[in-house]
Each structure stands twice: as structure tokens, then as C-alpha cells.
Amino acid sequence: MEALENLGVWGSILIAVVWSALPIVFILLYALVTLYAEMKIAAHIQDRLAYMRTGWHGTLQPFADILKLLQKEDTISSAADRKLFRLAPYVVFMGTYGAFSAIPFSSIYIGSNIDLGVFFIVAVSSLVVVGILMGGWASNNKWSIFGAMRSAAQMVSYEIPTALAILIAVMITGSLNLQDVTKFQEGGIHNWVVFGGPLPLTQKLLLIPFTLVTFIILFIASLAEVNRTPFDLPEAESELVQGFNTEYSGMRFAMFYLAEYANMFLVSAVTVALFLGGWTSPFGSFLSGPVWGLFWFIGKCLLLVFLQIWIRWTLPRLRVDQLMYTSWKVLTPFLFVCIFGVGLILVL
Amino acid sequence: MDLYIIVFYLFALITLASAAIVVISKNIVYSAFALLFTFFGVAGLYVLLMADFIAVTQLLIYVGGILVLLLFGVMLTTKVIRVDMRTATVRTFPAVVIVAALAGTLIGIFWSTDWPQSPASDGFERTIPQIGEMLLTSYLLPFEIASVVLLVALIGAAMIARRERKAL
Amino acid sequence: MAAVRAYFNNIWIALTTVAVGMKITFKHLFVPAVTLQYPDVKLKLPERARNRLYVNIDDCIGCDQCSMVCPVDCIIIETIKSTPDQDLGTTSTGHKKRLHVPVFDIDIAKCCYCGLCVYPCPTECIVMTDVYEFSEFDRNRLIYSFSIMTPQDIELAKEKLKKAEEEAAAKKAAATAAAAKAVQPSGAQALKPASPEPGTPEQPGNS
Ligand code: SF4
Ligand code: SF4
Numbered sequence: 001m002e003a004l005e006n007l008g009v010w011g012s013i014l015i016a017v018v019w020s021a022l023p024i025v026f027i028l029l030y031a032l033v034t035l036y037a038e039m040k041i042a043a044h045i046q047d048r049l050a051y052m053r054t055g056w057h058g059t060l061q062p063f064a065d066i067l068k069l070l071q072k073e074d075t076i077s078s079a080a081d082r083k084l085f086r087l088a089p090y091v092v093f094m095g096t097y098g099a100f101s102a103i104p105f106s107s108i109y110i111g112s113n114i115d116l117g118v119f120f121i122v123a124v125s126s127l128v129v130v131g132i133l134m135g136g137w138a139s140n141n142k143w144s145i146f147g148a149m150r151s152a153a154q155m156v157s158y159e160i161p162t163a164l165a166i167l168i169a170v171m172i173t174g175s176l177n178l179q180d181v182t183k184f185q186e187g188g189i190h191n192w193v194v195f196g197g198p199l200p201l202t203q204k205l206l207l208i209p210f211t212l213v214t215f216i217i218l219f220i221a222s223l224a225e226v227n228r229t230p231f232d233l234p235e236a237e238s239e240l241v242q243g244f245n246t247e248y249s250g251m252r253f254a255m256f257y258l259a260e261y262a263n264m265f266l267v268s269a270v271t272v273a274l275f276l277g278g279w280t281s282p283f284g285s286f287l288s289g290p291v292w293g294l295f296w297f298i299g300k301c302l303l304l305v306f307l308q309i310w311i312r313w314t315l316p317r318l319r320v321d322q323l324m325y326t327s328w329k330v331l332t333p334f335l336f337v338c339i340f341g342v343g344l345i346l347v348l
Numbered sequence: 349m350d351l352y353i354i355v356f357y358l359f360a361l362i363t364l365a366s367a368a369i370v371v372i373s374k375n376i377v378y379s380a381f382a383l384l385f386t387f388f389g390v391a392g393l394y395v396l397l398m399a400d401f402i403a404v405t406q407l408l409i410y411v412g413g414i415l416v417l418l419l420f421g422v423m424l425t426t427k428v429i430r431v432d433m434r435t436a437t438v439r440t441f442p443a444v445v446i447v448a449a450l451a452g453t454l455i456g457i458f459w460s461t462d463w464p465q466s467p468a469s470d471g472f473e474r475t476i477p478q479i480g481e482m483l484l485t486s487y488l489l490p491f492e493i494a495s496v497v498l499l500v501a502l503i504g505a506a507m508i509a510r511r512e513r514k515a516l
Numbered sequence: 517m518a519a520v521r522a523y524f525n526n527i528w529i530a531l532t533t534v535a536v537g538m539k540i541t542f543k544h545l546f547v548p549a550v551t552l553q554y555p556d557v558k559l560k561l562p563e564r565a566r567n568r569l570y571v572n573i574d575d576c577i578g579c580d581q582c583s584m585v586c587p588v589d590c591i592i593i594e595t596i597k598s599t600p601d602q603d604l605g606t607t608s609t610g611h612k613k614r615l616h617v618p619v620f621d622i623d624i625a626k627c628c629y630c631g632l633c634v635y636p637c638p639t640e641c642i643v644m645t646d647v648y649e650f651s652e653f654d655r656n657r658l659i660y661s662f663s664i665m666t667p668q669d670i671e672l673a674k675e676k677l678k679k680a681e682e683e684a685a686a687k688k689a690a691a692t693a694a695a696a697k698a699v700q701p702s703g704a705q706a707l708k709p710a711s712p713e714p715g716t717p718e719q720p721g722n723s
Pocket of ligand 1: 627
């Protein structure tokens, strides 16, 4: 590190690049695993077996899939707006990846330990909306534009419950910095914000119903934020073919796909850091430390990702009006009540 | 020349180039999308000015809210109703006068102001607690008034939308 | 008040039903798969499964009934009459074979597996088997030829038939000439010579 710093500009650029490239390595590995897990879980829920012929129990299938995507022809329809069409997947991925910089993977690794933490994540994620609109519009295809419109409307609406739910966790922990939020919850499972945080017992007991409700609402809203079932209207394959990425193929499609999977992890990571103790061990100081921290963090996130997959293969898709009803008439009022309650309890 | 300077010029370049596209482009959708990079670049510049809260707020409100609204408007009009929206140059003379006056004022301010030159600090100061405290103490009234105005706008929008549906 | 109750009731129902659904899917996560690992494990087909056609050409009498009935016309049969001096043998069902079958092609790619061709066959030699894996890369390879006659055999059979026909024609010509001579005195009847008399014994081929 110090030797590199002596190199001046290039050294600092190199450090910055390496430091910021760590999450992408993780995202790629994670995407491979999740790709496989998603198909396997889907199959087993439906009493099937899924891939069995590529490697042991089909473990090589994700690699084969990626190889296939890599060598597929990158088609652009003649009526599409070529410039924006090409740009869109990068904007989407940029939004997702940018948000990864504020995720505390472990006590020693966080891309950028900024004070704004979650606020930054919420803000940068809005790039995804613009990217999706861009892709949908540039495709010049009815399905794409419908998908993009729905996606934007959905994400903008669900940003409100998400932000409010995040606000509740922030009120309890008193910081926007996810590293601080995580440290606040150190000391075991009972100190997690979802169980009231490390507050005096009476306050804690009063808080638990509110935090539990908030946690569930945040999870529901985050499902909608990443366009997953039961909120997968933007991609609704039975109505819109494939939504905003109908026209995409090859690497550009892979980019959207990767962004979607990365987004799943991202929202899980935010939920974990805010409510489930981030990288802290559930057993207090037992099995804690930077490496175990990484293990706990990723483990908890993958658990939530599993929950997302499980829900995807259980529930049907909502209708557009039901989607809006859920956001504006159920989640938001409930969160207002929670904010009020939590504020009151914290002041007491 | 250190990383700070490089990043500054990078963001400045992004901002200026995309702002130029916004103005020059004949295709209004390009203008709208170029605005994304302008906002992004400006947010980057705010960060370099140690105003991280402003930067992130800029992203959240302008990119997440206003830009999406703009895009909806542009996309709905050009693609769905098939109106060919193009930007064109009209009334060149008054425009030149106004722009010249504006530019003159700005440049005048730019030259006459005594810009504080602080050395690039090592780390970020924690601005959020200060901002929060300020908002809820010395600037409580403007803060509350702003929120009431927004609430009124929200209710007004809902009212207009509802009435239109009944009329149909 | 009722509206408020309905609102909360809806939320409660939504939550509980989601929970029920998720419990069911979770249980199924551990239920053994009901599917088979197809190429490794195969389902035993029922005895009367209708799959690839097979023709036992030794038993085929070339009656063309299967070809006639086929709704998609995927069976093509050509026959050559045998001459009286040839004995083509009998089928296993005891039918006398009287026709050579130089061409018996089934375009299995067209076949819709209706099984209609199986029923009319008098000798039960066209049957459906339980073979269903016969995909090919070249469509022409799906035209199955069941005839076992070599080109030489066909040539021979054709020549023989031609010779026999010529002989028969010559015989017939001679016969008509003789008949004409015999009935010449009666005059008027000589005007319609070609129609074969019902009882003419020299008709070759079919019975
Ligand atoms: S099964 Fe049906 S379609 Fe196939 S050859 Fe026989 S009659 Fe024709
Ligand atoms: S019905 Fe049977 S005997 Fe007749 S031609 Fe077909 S296969 Fe041959």
C-alpha cells in the first residue's frame, strides 16, 4: 500500500481502481451462484430437478449460460435508437454498482465509508430507473416502452415506503452511515434493530412491534424496487414478452441480468445492514472478526435473497392497480404510524 | 496534479459536454437523457466541494424525481401521441440579448467575488449532523414552510387528477 | 367502520394466505422430484403405445389399403404383378402373395401417429412399435423404405411381367383373330372385336 502511494497519481489511481473493483468480483461470483440456486430452487419447489447433465447436479450450467450469452449475436433492431440502446445497460449497471460502494461488507471493507450511507444508496439507485426508461424507449418497441413505463412508475412509488422504512431504522440507530449502523447493533442477535436494538428493556419491548412491521414492509418494498415477483410487472413475460429488455440479446442482455441479480443482493444488503445487524455475529463476540464478519454479512444477505427466490416461485403477479394500492394505501400509512410510534418511544 | 484534480476535470468535462448536448441536440429525448449526465456531473462537483449531502440530494431529487418526470412527459408526447418534438431556434435577437446580459452578470460576479481558497482537506467533515441541527433550529420556519408548500402542491395535484377523471 | 374493518381484514388475509402459500412451496422444496431423468431413466410405455411404424414386408401383400387410409398420405406403395409361373409364397396369416412390392416408403416425419393404417391391413404386417427416439439431422433420413427388393429384382420382375403381358397380348390377339375368323360369316358382329369376352380364360395376372 505505502509503496503504491509513493507512486503518486498512478499509485492512488491504482489503489482506487483495485479497491473499487472488489465488489464486482463478488458480484460475478454471487451471480453465478444465484443463477444456479434460482433454477434449482424453482425446480425443487415444482418437484423437478433442473439441470442435471452439466457437471455434478448441473453445477457447470451457469458457466455454460454465460458462455452462451457471451457468444450470442448482439442484435439491435433497425428501428431502435442505437446510441441510447447501447448506453442503457451501462447506466443501469452503473446505478447498481455505484450503490455497492456504500455497503459495509465487513468491519474492514466498505467501498466508501461516507456519512450519507443509505441516503446515497437510495439516491444512486434512481439511476437504474433512468437506465430502464432509456432502454425501453430506445428499443422502439411497444412492450419495451410499456415495461419501462411500468418499471419507472413502480420504482418511483416504492421508493417512498423504502425511504420511510429506512428512516425508521435511521431514527433508532441515529446514523446514516451503514458502518455506524452496523456497529450500533453489535453484541448478538437481541441487539439487532429488528428486535428493537440495544436500548433499555422497556423501550426495546415497545419498539419490537414497530420494527418488525417496518422490517416486513421494507422487505416487500425492496421486492418491488428490484422488479421481482410478485412485483415483476415491468418484465411480465406473459403480457409484455420481457418488458424493457425484450430487444436485448447477448452481452447487453447479460448486463441487465447481472444488474438485476446485483440489485437483489443490494436491497438485501441494505435490509441486513439496517435491521439484521450487518456483519455482526448473532452470538455476540463468538465467531466475530473481519473475516467472520464477511461470512455473516454475505450469509444473511443470501438468506434474504433465498427468501426473494422462494417468494418468486410461490406468488403470482399483482395487477397494476393492486401494486399501487399496496404502496400508497397500505405500506405508506403503516409506515407513517410506525414513524410516529418509534419517534414517540425514542423521545420517552 | 493529484487524483483530486483529475477527478475534478473529469466531472467538469462530463457536466459541460452533456450540458452542451442538452442545448444543442435537435432530438428532445436526447436532451432529456443528457440531462442525466449533467446532474450526475454536478453532483460529483458538489462532492468535491465537500458538500456531500447536497450532492446526494441533487441525485435523489433531480435524477430520481424531476428527470423521470421529464422523461415521462417527453416519451409520452413523442412516442405515444406521435408529435414530432424538435428543438429549434426562434427569436434569435432577444435571446442573444438576454443571454449576453445573464452571462455578463455571472462573469461579473465571478470576477468580483473574493473566492475563499481552502486547502484540500484530508477527509470529509461530518456535515449531516450540522445540517440536521440547523434545519430544526435556526431554519425551522423556512423548512416547515417549504414542507407545507409541498404538501399543498401534492394535494392540489391529487385534486386536479381526480376532477379530470370525473369529467371523463 | 365496515370499510375500516374490511381494510384490515384484507391485509390480514393477504399476510396469512401468503404465509400458507409459502409453507406449501417450502414443503415441496423437499419432496422428491416426480420427474424422470429422461435419457437415463425411461418411462415404461403402455403395451399399445403408438409410436414408430414397422412393416413386416415379408407379410405384405401390397394391397395398398394402408396407403389409401392414411390421412396425410405418408405411405407410398408401388407394386408389380407377378407372373403365373412365379410363386411369391404365402404370408404368415395364410394369404397368397401375388404382388411384388418394390417400393414401400413411409415418411415418418409426416406421420401423425393416428394408427389408421394399422387396422385395415389384412395380414397385420404394418404395426406400431414402442420406439420413439428416432430424431435425425437430415429430414430425408426419416423416409423409411421397407421394401427388400434390390434394383435387379425389380428389373427382373418388371421384365417378366412385360414378357408375360406381351405373351398374353399375343395370345389374345391370336385368339381374337381366330374368333373373328370363326364368326366371320355372321358379319355384323365383327365390328366390335376388342371387348374381351366374359369367359376368356387367358386373362393374365389378377383373379
Ligand atoms: S399412423 Fe396414420 S399418419 Fe401414420 S402412416 Fe399410419 S395412417 Fe398414416
Ligand atoms: S395394408 Fe398391410 S398388406 Fe396391405 S399394403 Fe399395407 S402393409 Fe401391405
